[in-house]
Amino acid sequence: MQNERAIALIRAGFKSVQAAEDGPDRLARSFFAHLFAQNPDFRTLFPVSMDQLRRHFILALGYIFDNLDKTDRVEPFLEQLGRDHRKHAITGAHFRAGQSALIAAFRGFVGNEVWTEEVEAAWADTLDAVSCSMTVAADNDELPPYWGATVVEHHRVLDDLAIIRLKVDASIPYYPGQYVSVRIPQRPNLWRYLSPAIPSNPQGEIEFHVRRVSGGWVSPAMVSEVSVGDRWAISPPLGGMSIDRNSPExxxxxxxxxxxxxxxxxxxxxxxxxxxxxxxxxxxxxxxxxxxxxxxxxxxxxxxxxxxxxxxxxxxxxxxxxxxxxxxxxxxxxxxxxxxxxxxxxxxxxxxxxxxxxxxxxxxxxxxxxxxxxxxxxxxxxxxxxx
Missing domain, CATH: 3.40.50.80 (Nucleotide-binding domain of ferredoxin-NADP reductase (FNR) module)
Incomplete structure (x- = not known):
């Protein structure tokens, strides 16, 4: 995606964040502080608790920076990331604002002595390419940001595990092995990734198996609080494992x-x-x-x-x-x-x-x-x- 020198500068800078005490969390907090200070209206797009979101943000950055020289890996990841953000009503303008906030956060983290013109150019060019890939994918996706669905069955098969069946307003075109993100009324603005346990069908029937995660925000509500008739939002499918039927293996x-x-x-x-x-x-x-x-x-x-x-x-x-x-x-x-x-x-x-x-x-x-x-x-x- 970028030249070798720029990639080396980006990776060295991010490693300094990872090596510092509480470095990843401090960078993530600084990023969102800059983002919301520059764009106060963005705050309503995010959940009240940002802990999980900050962790995911750092993990995503790590994957992107580790694979900047592997176009076959980083491009599909960025395109998927861009499409997935549509469920938050995020557009290309938001990605560009995020680019500016991340540069400000990293500059503040490393200090002016390290932040040379060459470093700034490397970050600006790299993040411009990243936000461009995400923007193009998001703006050209023909699927809706999410579908509405109604809970039709909720079975508590174990104390900490439930099988939940829903009827989607329109069939979701996912392949077996893919996953989606879901939002429930008990936890607005919080999304959780789940894998459907049955193939897609024209009737819009879908099934999820959910285990309560200790300390989790969403899964305990899914297991203990969800009721028949609840309305969920389900985002378009992502990623997914698949079997190569043409392989002899x-x-x-x-x-x-x-x-x-x-x-x-x-x-x-x-x-x-x-x-x-x-x-x-x-x-x-x-x-x-x-x-x-x-x-x-x-x-x-x-x-x-x-x-x-x-x-x-x-x-x-x-x-x-x-x-x-x-x-x-x-x-x-x-x-x-x-x-x-x-x-x-x-x-x-x-x-x-x-x-x-x-x-x-x-x-x-x-x-x-x-x-x-x-x-x-x-x-x-x-x-x-x-x-």
Whole structure:
């Protein structure tokens, strides 16, 4: 995207932020302070609590700066980022204002001695290219910023986990394996990324699996406060894992908890086709009760011999505080395996001849990727959603 010298200056400057005590948080706070001071009307576009937004802002900057010399990575990311911001009613003018605020924030962070004319030119040119990519993608997207949807079912399958089904006002054109962001009336201006657990259909039916995150702002409300009839907003689809049906390689899927959702949607989509690659699906949880969707997956496998479902838990029994019934595995299913999912999967080898998808919590995905890499798995075979 930029020349090597400019990229080196940008990366060196951002590393100085990352190395400083509370540097990323201070830079993010300074950025939003400059943005709102220069554009007071922008404040209404953002949630009251900015903590999560500041963290995401720094993570996005890190990814962009790390990949400035990899156009095939950074351009799709920026285009997706631009389109995703439309749900906040943000346009190209907002991106340009953000560019100005970030330059002011970084100049204040490093001081005038470091902020030379060459550094300023590198930041100005780079951020101009970044905001331009986001603006073009946002302004040329033909999909609506979001769709309205009505909650039609809310099942509390565990104390901290709910399956929520909605009817969307118009069908959302997503592919199995993609994800969307949603906004609920209980938490206005806060959006949460979720993966649909079923393929898109003309009736506009959609299903999400939501686990309560300790200290989270949105997921506790989704699990405990959402009611039938609530109106949600759902943004256009983003990213997404997919299976290359033209590849001779079979498929390994590794799910942790509600990470089963995007993998399940793909499997359901595959079940509509006559021929498919073999799929080994490892479904994991800490306790047996965490295998909340195992019966559905087993039923799909009965009529689709290309699918093998392997249940994995870290503990043999449910915790004492679990209030539901003990979950029994369906008769005839692959025997249950025990241990951390990363350890269990790699006991079978490197899986180097497979297309691999991993879905779950960020810590589960990182641990599993590390175990696969250490076991000799080519990383170009591995897919996962952004962490």
């Amino acid at each position: 079979d498929v390994l899927m590794i799910a942790g908890g509600t990470g089963i959702a995007p993998l399940r949607a793909q499997i359901m989509g595959m079940a509509l086709r006559s021929t498919n690659p073999r799929v080994h699906l490892f479904v994991s949880g800490v306790y047996p009760c965490d295998l909340y969707d195992i019966e559905t997956l087993w039923q799909i496998s009965l009529s689709n011999p290309w699918l093998t479902v392997i249940p994995v838990t870290e503990d043999y029994e449910d915790p004492w505080w679990h209030s539901g019934p003990t979950r029994e595995l369906p008769w005839g299913m692959h025997r249950q395996l025990y241990g951390r999912i990363s350890t269990v999967v790699t006991q079978f080898g490197s899986w180097a001849d497979r297309q691999i998808q991993i879905s779950g919590s960020p810590s589960m995905v990182r641990t599993t990727i590390y175990a696969l890499r250490r076991n000799g798995t080519p990383m170009e075979h591995v897919q996962h959603d952004p962490l």
